[in-house]
Amino acid sequence: MKPVQIAEGIYDVGVNDWNIRDFHGYSTYLGTSYNAFLIVDEKIALIDTVKKEFADQLIANISQIVDPRKIDLVISNHTEMDHSGGLARVMHRVGEDKPLYCSKMGHKNLQRHFPQNWNYQAVGTGDELSLGRRTLAFMETKMLHWPDSMFTYLKEDKILFSSDAFGQHYAGQEKFDDVVGDRIMPHAKKYFANILMVYGPRVLKLMEQVQSLGLEFKMICPDHGVLWRDNPAKIIDAYVRWSKQEAKKKAVVVYDTMWHSTEKMADAIASGLAAAGVDARPMHLRKWHRSDIMTEVLDAKAIIVGSPTLNNNLFPTIADFLTYMKGLKPAGKLGAAFGSYGWSGEAVKFINRELEAMDFELVDPGLRHQYIPEQDALEKCYQLGVKIGEMVGAQTA
Ligand code: FEO
Numbered sequence: 001m002k003p004v005q006i007a008e009g010i011y012d013v014g015v016n017d018w019n020i021r022d023f024h025g026y027s028t029y030l031g032t033s034y035n036a037f038l039i040v041d042e043k044i045a046l047i048d049t050v051k052k053e054f055a056d057q058l059i060a061n062i063s064q065i066v067d068p069r070k071i072d073l074v075i076s077n078h079t080e081m082d083h084s085g086g087l088a089r090v091m092h093r094v095g096e097d098k099p100l101y102c103s104k105m106g107h108k109n110l111q112r113h114f115p116q117n118w119n120y121q122a123v124g125t126g127d128e129l130s131l132g133r134r135t136l137a138f139m140e141t142k143m144l145h146w147p148d149s150m151f152t153y154l155k156e157d158k159i160l161f162s163s164d165a166f167g168q169h170y171a172g173q174e175k176f177d178d179v180v181g182d183r184i185m186p187h188a189k190k191y192f193a194n195i196l197m198v199y200g201p202r203v204l205k206l207m208e209q210v211q212s213l214g215l216e217f218k219m220i221c222p223d224h225g226v227l228w229r230d231n232p233a234k235i236i237d238a239y240v241r242w243s244k245q246e247a248k249k250k251a252v253v254v255y256d257t258m259w260h261s262t263e264k265m266a267d268a269i270a271s272g273l274a275a276a277g278v279d280a281r282p283m284h285l286r287k288w289h290r291s292d293i294m295t296e297v298l299d300a301k302a303i304i305v306g307s308p309t310l311n312n313n314l315f316p317t318i319a320d321f322l323t324y325m326k327g328l329k330p331a332g333k334l335g336a337a338f339g340s341y342g343w344s345g346e347a348v349k350f351i352n353r354e355l356e357a358m359d360f361e362l363v364d365p366g367l368r369h370q371y372i373p374e375q376d377a378l379e380k381c382y383q384l385g386v387k388i389g390e391m392v393g394a395q396t397a
Contacts, residue, residue, distance in 0.1 A: 001033070003061045004175045006219065006227060007157055009040040013061040014223075015054040016171040023082075023169060025324070026194050027289035030187070031171030034082055035223045037161055038065055039154065042132020043072040046094070047152055047161045048223055052085030059093055068093040073121075073129075075136070076102040077163040079109040079148045083223055088114055101129065103140050106148035123150075139209075141165065143202055145195055158218040165203075166235050167191055168225030178230035186295070187225060188235060192242045193298040194291045197328045200243035207240055245331050247301035249396045250279040251388065254293055255306030256286060256315045261340030261372050262306045268378040269304055269338065272385020278302075278392045280385070285317040290324050297325065301392040302334040303360065304385075305351045309341035314350050322354040334391055335360030336384065338367040345370065363388055 003011045014035035020028050034050035036058055044066055050058045062068050071094045076084055079102075087110070091100065099121045102110060107122040123129070123138045130136075139151040144165055152161040168187035174180045196203060220228040220235065228235050253270045257263035266282040273280035278301075283293050297303055303325075307318035314322070335358075337351035348366040355362060367384055369377045 001061070003038070003064050006037075006175070006221065006229075007159060010154070010157065010159065011038045011040070011065055012036070012175060012221070012227070013038045013046075013058060013065065015050050015057045015061070017051065017054065018171045026169065026291040028169040030169070032169040032224050033171050035221065035225075035227075037221060038062060038071075039131060039134065040066060041134045044070055045073050045075060045131055045136065046071050046090070047075045048077055048083045048163070049074075049086035049090050051082045052089075055086030055089035058086050059089065069095060071098065073099045073101060075152055076100060076106055076110060077150050077152055077161060078146060078223070079106055079113060080146060080164075081113070083163070084110065084113060088116065091116065091118060101138075103138070103148050103150040105142065106150065109146070109148045141206055143199055144206065145199055153215065158216050160215075160217050160220045162220055162222050164195060164223055166220050166228060166239065167222035170225040172226070175227055176230065177226050177228045177235075180226050184226055185238070188238065189242065189298065190291065190295040191224070192239065193295045194328070197242070197245070197294070197298060197330065200245060200331070203239055203243040207236065207243075242298060246299065247332065247396050248279065248299045249277065249392055250296075250300040251302035251304060251392055252293065252296045252300045253280060253282040253304045253306065254285060254321060255282065256284065256308065256317045257306075257340075258308045258310070258315070259372075261369065262308050262338070264373050264378060265338050265340060265367065265369065265381045266306050268373075268381035269306075269385040269388075272382040272387075273302075273389040273392070274385075275382075276386050276389020276393060278389040280389070285321055290321050293321065294325065294328060297330050297333075300333070301396050302336070302363075302388050303330070303355075304336045304338065304388065305355065306338045307347040307351060308339055309345050309347040312344050312346050314347050318347070318351070322351070326354065326358050330358065333358075333360045334363050334388060334395075336362065336364045336366060336388060338381065338384070340369050340371065340373065342371065363391055
């Protein structure tokens with residue numbers, strides 16, 4: 001990726017990671033990008049770096065604009081290695097004595113990742129840094145999504161460098177929202193659902209803080225995916241909506257199956273939900289990636305989980321999914337369990353236990369069926385779907 005001038009004297013010098021398909025357990029079908037930003041003013045600042053293996057590409061991109069040795073300061077908005085992995089190469093080229101700005105937690109965390117004794121300059125919310133004609137302001141955004149995370153705001157240009165927030169795992173030649181269009185929104189939603197859902201209340205507080213400060217954004221530049229320049233309010237509004245976990249008239253029926261019996265139950269439950277006017281999709285866990293299912297969970301009102309019983313236990317993909325979903329703390333959901341079994345049938349009990357631990361409202365004790373469900377059993381599944389569908393209808397707009 002060649003550097004892209006995003007405003008006068010400001011460049012995205014980051015890289016595309018076209019072929020990454022798994023980002024610590026999150027499926028990235030279209031790759032991702034690691035964005036990094038160069039601001040050329042009286043002082044030259046670099047905001048963030050890239051994954052370690054792309055550091056040379058980052059330096060080559062910078063070199064097309066300026067000699068890296070002319071960079072006066074480096075800012076690290078976030079310690080996670082997809083943005084700091086290139087720091088050692090970069091600091092070596094820029095100069096080990098150049099100031100490295102980061103949050104107080106960033107200082108602590110970066111020291112745990114890198115042994116070098118860099119010239120750390122810890123900053124906090126309200127601190128400012130003049131580049132000459134332009135001013136950078138820092139805002140700590142703890143736990144969005146690491147303790148060290150912070151935003152950097154370029155006051156005169158009204159550009160927010162937002163680290164992971166507002167990002168999308170998307171690699172493309174296009175660098176702006178208006179070029180990609182609305183097809184970027186599902187990627188932004190997936191990113192929120194899988195990285196930030198758990199921090200929804202913090203996101204809402206941050207949005208309030210930003211509003212109270214009266215900050216305007218002409219452009220929001222996350223560290224992944226496209227930059228929001230057309231209508232930054234659109235992604236902010238989406239973040240507020242997603243943070244509240246506003247549910248649609250929608251249910252997710254997530255399941256796995258050994259000999260199609262639990263699958264038949266899933267289909268019948270989904271039919272009942274649909275008959276009650278609810279958008280319902282049965283999602284087989286070995287056909288759908290857990291991160292795609294979580295994207296659907298974000299705005300679904302009911303999550304119905306089905307598992308065969310295998311060796312007196314949950315089917316492994318279901319255990320994986322329940323663990324993943326629990327960590328992301330979906331809120332305000334209705335839940336139910338179902339599953340076929342051969343001789344012991346513990347799966348429904350174990351699913352119920354997990355759904356209760358997630359504070360889901362269990363709407364039924366759950367449906368267990370031995371071996372193959374025939375018409376009577378499938379009718380019970382259908383009726384469970386209708387019952388949950390009616391509850392979803394009553395609790396959503
Ligand atoms: Fe893109 Fe939290 O790193």
